Amino acid sequence: MKHKPRLLQIGNKLPKQLLVEGSDDFHALCNIIEYHHLPEESGIKEKEGYTVILSSLNEELNRANLQILGIIVDADEDLLARWQSLRDRLVGFGYLDIPNQPDLNGTIITSQDLPTVGIWIMPNNKLPGILENFIAFLIPNRESNPSWQYAIQCVAGIPDDPKAFPDVRLPKAQLHTWLAWQKEPGKPIGQAIAARYLDADSKVANNFINWIKRLFQL
Numbered sequence: 495m496k497h498k499p500r501l502l503q504i505g506n507k508l509p510k511q512l513l514v515e516g517s518d519d520f521h522a523l524c525n526i527i528e529y530h531h532l533p534e535e536s537g538i539k540e541k542e543g544y545t546v547i548l549s550s551l552n553e554e555l556n557r558a559n560l561q562i563l564g565i566i567v568d569a570d571e572d573l574l575a576r577w578q579s580l581r582d583r584l585v586g587f588g589y590l591d592i593p594n595q596p597d598l599n600g601t602i603i604t605s606q607d608l609p610t611v612g613i614w615i616m617p618n619n620k621l622p623g624i625l626e627n628f629i630a631f632l633i634p635n636r637e638s639n640p641s642w643q644y645a646i647q648c649v650a651g652i653p654d655d656p657k658a659f660p661d662v663r664l665p666k667a668q669l670h671t672w673l674a675w676q677k678e679p680g681k682p683i684g685q686a687i688a689a690r691y692l693d694a695d696s697k698v699a700n701n702f703i704n705w706i707k708r709l710f711q712l
Contacts, residue, residue, distance in 0.1 A: 504626075508537035508559075509559050509561040509562070510537070510561055510562040510563075510710055511537050511538070511539065511554070511558060511560065511562070511564065512537070512563075512565075513538075513539050513540045513543065513547050513554065513563065513564065513565050514538060514539070514540055514564065514566045515540070515543055515544060515547065515566070515567055515568060515625075516540055516541075516543065516686075517540055518573040518625055518682075519540070519566060519625050520538060520540050520684075521682065521683065521684030521685075522625060522629060522683045522684050522687060523538075523539070524684060525684045525685075525687035525688050525694070526631075526687060526694045526699055526702065526703065527620070527703070527706065528688075529687065529688075529694040529695075530694070530703050532703070532706065532707070533712060544568065544570075544576070546569050547567060548580070548583060549582075551565075551583050551584075551587070552583070552587060555587055555608070555609060555611075559611055560609045561610065562609060562610045562611075562709060562710060563609050563610070563611050563612070564612040564613075564614070564706070564709050564710075565580065565611065565612065565613045565614070566613075566614045566616065567580070567614075567615055567616065568615070568616045568619065568624040568625060569615045569616060569617070569622045569623055569625070570623075570624065570662065571622050571662060572622060573615055573620070573621065574595070574618075575624050576615060576675065576683070577595065577596050577613075577615060577689045582701070584603065584611060587607070588607075588608060589603055589605055589608060589611065589685075590605070593667065596613060596615050596620075597619065598618070598619050598620055599612070599701060599704065599705060600614045600619060600701070600705025600708070600709070601613040601614075601619070602705075602708060604710055610709070612708075612709035612712050614702060614705055616628045617625070617630075617631065617698070618631070618701070621689070623665060624662075624665055624666070625668045625683075626665035626668075626683075627665045627671055628698065628702075629696075630642075630665060630668070630669055630697055631690060631698040631699075632687070632692040632693050632694065632696045632698065632699055633672065633692060633693070634692075640673050641672060641675050645671040645672040645675070646668055648671060649667045649668050649671055649677060660704075665667065673686055673691070676689075676691045677691075678687075681691070687708050
């Protein structure tokens with residue numbers, strides 16, 4: 495059985511909890527957190543998509559023992575729309591003084607009577623995109639990395655007729671094309687981080703880890 499990072503436990507009733515959209519997010523973020531040797535503090539839940547996270551948010555926040563809730567979601571094509579939907583839900587729950595835009599370093603919302611809430615919008619709280627955009631920032635020397643640049647060119651050169659994926663999934667196609675050319679081709683994202691094909695010490699990864707540390711007071 496794959497070892498679970500010390501920060502993250504599978505559990506639904508822990509006082510400190512992270513919500514993620516799915517399995518890829520879970521394994522990628524577990525391996526980044528494990529790389530940084532953070533102490534055991536919280537649980538993590540896969541929620542099978544953003545709509546499930548949003549629809550279950552009141553239930554999560556109503557748990558009697560909850561102290562801190564971290565929420566990690568994709569921006570998709572409209573970061574501000576994603577932010578506004580989360581903001582509206584939190585305002586409806588009773589949170590005050592929520593900023594109109596996400597903090598570039600990861601948002602943390604505190605309240606005297608409610609659990610602390612942290613929000614990270616993939617890839618970097620600024621750009622539209624998904625988990626794979628975030629992971630692409632971990633490619634070593636990505637701006638000058640020849641295999642990464644070639645992967646982008648190859649995917650761009652696929653004719654429209656056989657191209658089965660929509661444009662919104664372009665970052666997935668680019669990243670997994672690049673992963674197919676590594677020493678052990680085709681590793682999933684989490685395993686690629688563990689194998690050090692991806693740099694979990696990159697600026698974007700460290701910014702994410704610093705948000706985790708601030709949120710969980712590590």
